Every structure is written in C-alpha cells, then in structure tokens.
Amino acid sequence: MSLELYNSLTRRQEPFQPLKPDQVSMYCCGVTVYDYCHLGHARSYIVWDTVRRYLIWLGYAVNYVQNFTDIDDKILKRAQEQQSTMQEVAERNIATYFEDMRRLNILDAVEYPRATEHIAEIQQIIGALIDSDQAYAAGGDVYYRVQRFPSYGKLSGRKLDQMQAGASGRVDPEDPTGQRKQYPFDFALWKAAKPGEPAWDSPWGAGRPGWHIECSAMIRARLGETIDIHTGGSDLVFPHHENEIAQSEAATHRPLANYWLHNGMVNVEGTKMSKSLGNFTTIRDLLDAKNAPDPMAVRLFVLQAHYRKPLDFTQESMTAAQNSWDTLKEGLLFGYRFGESLGWTDTADSSFGQADSMRIDGDSTAVDQFRDAMNDDINSPGALAVLFELAKDLRREGNIITHEHQTATDPQALRQQWQTLTVLAQVLGLEAKPEAEAELGLSDAEIAAKIAQRKAAKQAKNFAESDRIRDELKAAGVLLIDKPGGLVEWHRG
Secondary structure (H helix, E strand, C coil): CEEEEECCCCCEEEECCCCECCCEEEECCCEEECCCCCCHHHHHHHHHHHHHHHHHCCCEEEEECCCEEEECCCHHHHHHHCCHHHHHHHHHHHHHHHHHHHHHHCCCCEECCHHHHHHHHHHHHHHHHCCCHHHEEEEEEECHHHHCCCCCCCCCCCCCHCCCHHHCCCCCCCCCCCCCCCCCEEEEEECCCCCCCCCCCCCCCCCCCCCCHHHHHHHHHHCCCCCCEEEEHHHHHHHHHHHHHHHHHHHCCCEECCCEEEEEEEHHHHHHHCCCCCCCCCHHHHHHHCCCCCCCHHHHHHHHHCCCEEEEHHHHHHHHHHHHHHHHHHHHCHHHHHHHCCCCCCCCCCCCCCCCCCCCCCCCCCHHHHHHHEEECHHHHHHHHHHHHHHHHHHHHHHHHHHHHHCCHHHHHHHHHHHHHHHHHHHCCCCCCCCHHHHHHHHCHHHHHHHHHHHHHHHCCHHHHHHHHHHHHHHHCCCEEEEEEHHHEEEEE
C-alpha cells in the first residue's frame, strides 16, 4: 500500500502523488503571534511535523513553510494593553513559539514568512483581483466578490445562503454592519487605516491586509501558485481556507493545493478548550507545572489519537501517556544500558544511538506494519502499537540480562530490534537521549540495596517495614517475586 491521505477538498482518502517526483511542497498555517501557544497549537504542529517527518522517511525532499501572522487586530489590542508596539509583541511571542515547539521536538520549518514581509505581493494579488472585477474598493477597504467565484464553498461544503459573515470570530471591525459591502458575505482583502495603527500605502489608500489574503500571498511567493499539501486545524476550513482558495484561484486560475489536510480539535475534560471557560492551557503552563509530564509524553499523547479525530485532554489521559512514554523510553535506552555487556563494539562512538547512522531491515515485519499504518492516512495509533511491541520485547530482554547477566537471544538480533525501534520512533519525533537513563528510576545497585533492607526487616519480623519497601519499589516500577529459600527476583514493570 502506498501513502494515502484524506483530502478535505474531495472528502475521500486518495493516493498521494506530488507535483514533482521525490519533492513535496507543504504549507502550514501558523500562529497569530499575540500570546503563548496553547494545547491546540501543540496538537496541530506535532501532527504536521509528523507528516513531514514521514514524508522525509519515505524519501521525499519536503519544502515545509509555516507563516507567522504578525499584523492582526489581536496583536494590536495586546500592544495597547501592554503599552508596547505591534512589532515588539510579535517578536516576543515568536521567540516563545520557538521555545515551546523545540521542547516538543518539532523541527524548524524551512521558512517562516511573515505577513508584514509580503505587503507588495499581497497588493499585487489584490490589484489583479480588482482588474478582473473579482474584488472592489470601497471607502479605503477592498472586498472580494464571493458571488463571482462559482465554486465558493467547495472546501467547507457550505452554501452562500447558509453562511454567516465573520465566522470563527473574525468579524470585520471596519465594517461591522456590512454597509461598505456589496454582498453580506464578501470579505476584506485590504482594510483602511485607523488612527494610531500601523499602515502601508496602497492604490486604495493607507491600510493593512486582511487575514485571508496574507497566506495566499506567502504561499505564492515562497512555494508557487500550486502546492502539494496545505494543512491546518479544522477550525480554519471556513472561512480562512475557503477564502484562500477563492482569492488565489481567481487570481491564478490554478488550484491552490492538491491536498488539504485538517487536524481535529482539542477538548479539555470533554469541553471545547476556551479562555472564557477557564480551561485554556498553554504549552509552557503544562510543561512547567509541578509534576509536569515529559515533553515526549505530550507528543505521545497527541499521536495516540488519529489526527482527524477530536483529542480530549484530561489529567488521567496525560498520566497514562506519561506511563506509556516511560515504557517506550526504556526500550529506546536499551542499547545504552546493555549494548556494552552484549558485546557491541561501537558503544563509545559519537554516532552510537543516532538514528541517522542506523541501517535497519526495511522488509522486516515491524517496518512493514509501521509503514502500512502510516500509509493509511497517517494512522499514528497503529504505528505506535508497533513501537510498543518492540519496546516491551526489549524491556523483557533487559530484565533477563539484569538478573541472569546473559540472554539466549542473539545480541545482533537485539541490536537490530533496538535500531528499528529507534529509527521508527524518530519518524514520529519520539526520542530519548542517553542522559535520560537516569530518569528510568532506581539503578540496579539501589534496587539490590532496597531488597537487602527488606530482607533484614523480614528477618526482624518487621513486616510493616518489609511491605513498605515492597510498595516503594512497586511505585518506582520495580516488581518483586519471592522465591523459595528466601531468594528474590525483580523486574521493571
């Protein structure tokens, strides 16, 4: 099975065929930089980072572009609240964006265009739309004529008579009653300047671009008139992506994107995440909290659900994700813990453990199962199931080596299994560094000391203390097995 993706435009799963062999052009709608990123952003960018990583693993050269919206009503409002400037607010939140995303192991885009860098391209498209009578100027504003684009609504499936102006909360503040518009659902391409706000000169008067035209201009400038994949959250289908299609395709007479991919929304305890409901969580609030989950556990939590499905964030689900990550991490650290005792001769090399330097059997059962899952519209839960089987096998082998100081399994077979796990996990952006070995819990020597203390407590008939030590070890993921003759075996749970 080759890669198939669910195309929001056609509403069906389709074989992926890029415009150019071995190359993929991919655009992701980025953040409006007025505040910290939240869990919804985390999900979206983890998902598209994973899609990008998988395409690279398949052998594609991926030109991945993600924009920053750095001119917007929300940014201007925040600047006023903070007695700052639009640029200062944008720069500050762009910096925190990179901090948050890198903690989640999200690769940097190839380019991060900003709306304010593309004013000329924005005006060029607007001018072309006016020349073709697809747009009109009105009182310093410029509006797009939706009625002159026959396929308007093809992405969202909406009809004009069913639509509401200002969907997704983007009410036009310059024309709240629609008095300048010739039709209620026409949308702004250019907004006339207001006193005290940043503005650029244009043939229609000083002003700034509308929200939707920014992405059309940045895509065209950085990737061309037609791209392979356009991504974003499902909340962007209408009006943002719908309007992108309308204005771009009216200007170029070519498809904007051949594949439209959208991720599902994040709920908190079954309720839509919202600041007004008080269930709004930023990425840094989550990762900096007391007893915070590992960033890799957050990434794993996102990938445990299919990207198109809703994702419900609860404390229980995050705890479960942390436990799952601990299992996977133990498998990923297997080579660092046991490679030397297994006779692997390169454990001291700087390249040891680096997925990029590993060679795995591309026709193995695990790789085939992983590839089949990911080829089925990026079925990350199915791919994770393959990783967990590999990790659990390695953990079992690790317990045998710990207690018996040897294993009947071929050391090179174990190496291949560990390398397969490491490579496939990296495709999903899940990585454990050697320094994380200390996070696995008690060392073997510490466990042996605890067992000796427990044995002494039992000999002194202090059974309460004996039980306490057993419970302490169990809480640390170490299970004890009492054998005849006072022998005690243990393994990590």
